[in-house]
Amino acid sequence: AQRVTQPExxxxxxxxxPVELKCNYSxxxxxxxxxxxxxxxxxxxxxxxxxxxxxxxxxxxxxxKGETSFHLKKPFAQEEDSAMYYCALSTQGGSEKLVFGKGxxxxxxx
Amino acid sequence: xxxxxxxxxxxxxxxxxxxxxxxxxxxxxxTMYWYKQDSKKFLKIMFSYNNKELIIxxxxxxxxxxxxxxxxHLNLHINSLELxxxxxxxxxxxxxxxxxxxxxxxxxGTRLSVL
Numbered sequence: 717a718q719r720v721t722q723p724e725x726x727x728x729x730x731x732x733x734p735v736e737l738k739c740n741y742s743x744x745x746x747x748x749x750x751x752x753x754x755x756x757x758x759x760x761x762x763x764x765x766x767x768x769x770x771x772x773x774x775x776x777x778x779x780x781k782g783e784t785s786f787h788l789k790k791p792f793a794q795e796e797d798s799a800m801y802y803c804a805l806s807t808q809g810g811s812e813k814l815v816f817g818k819g820x821x822x823x824x825x826x
Numbered sequence: 827x828x829x830x831x832x833x834x835x836x837x838x839x840x841x842x843x844x845x846x847x848x849x850x851x852x853x854x855x856x857t858m859y860w861y862k863q864d865s866k867k868f869l870k871i872m873f874s875y876n877n878k879e880l881i882i883x884x885x886x887x888x889x890x891x892x893x894x895x896x897x898x899h900l901n902l903h904i905n906s907l908e909l910x911x912x913x914x915x916x917x918x919x920x921x922x923x924x925x926x927x928x929x930x931x932x933x934x935g936t937r938l939s940v941l
Binding site: 748750752759761762806814816819821 | 830859866867868869870871874882916918928929930931932933934935
């Protein structure tokens with residue numbers, strides 16, 4: 717069965733500090749991983765996906781198949797990064813769907 | 827010029843009532859979804875339609891019936907509402923292409939409160 721685990725429900729850092737939001741997955745196939753973000757009073761939107769291998773808003777995430785992880789990192793957090801972050805796994809073949817983790821609420825304090 | 831729009835934004839109703847939530851996307855996407863987000867912010871897929879055809883049905887009670895009149899619309903009808911149905915319901919859509927597969931665009935959500 718597919719599963720996405722985000723161990724931290726809440727994460728609080730100070731502005732300028734590094735931030736890492738953890739995500740681990742369980743999937744027998746070839747995974748496709750995403751990070752979605754929901755800012756306050758805004759809709760859920762894609763932040764980045766592993767196949768793009770890009771940095772968005774200073775965030776990066778590397779897929780580590782050995783550790784089955786896809787942690788989201790930013791070297792210097794900004795107050796506007798405060799939001800709810802969801803890690804998601806896309807299943808392959810047949811009816812593709814996204815399986816979401818339970819989310820991590822990031823608060824960046826001034 | 828909203829890409830995925832849901833109505834209503836808020837819905838307060840009594841137990842036992844029947845209600846509908848509507849979703850429309852103007853992105854030309856092939857696939858639409860309904861998700862439920864519970865009070866703990868856990869987001870779980872309920873249904874997925876591709877070109878008006880049901881492709882995912884995730885063990886949702888049959889009081890919930892999705893209807894897709896065309897590929898731009900996916901409505902959710904709920905019969906005999908229960909207290910546990912209180913949640914935020916999100917509609918989403920995606921395009922079936924190798925590059926864009928599973929990049930989902932979400933609506934703003936409908937907050938359903940069952941009293």
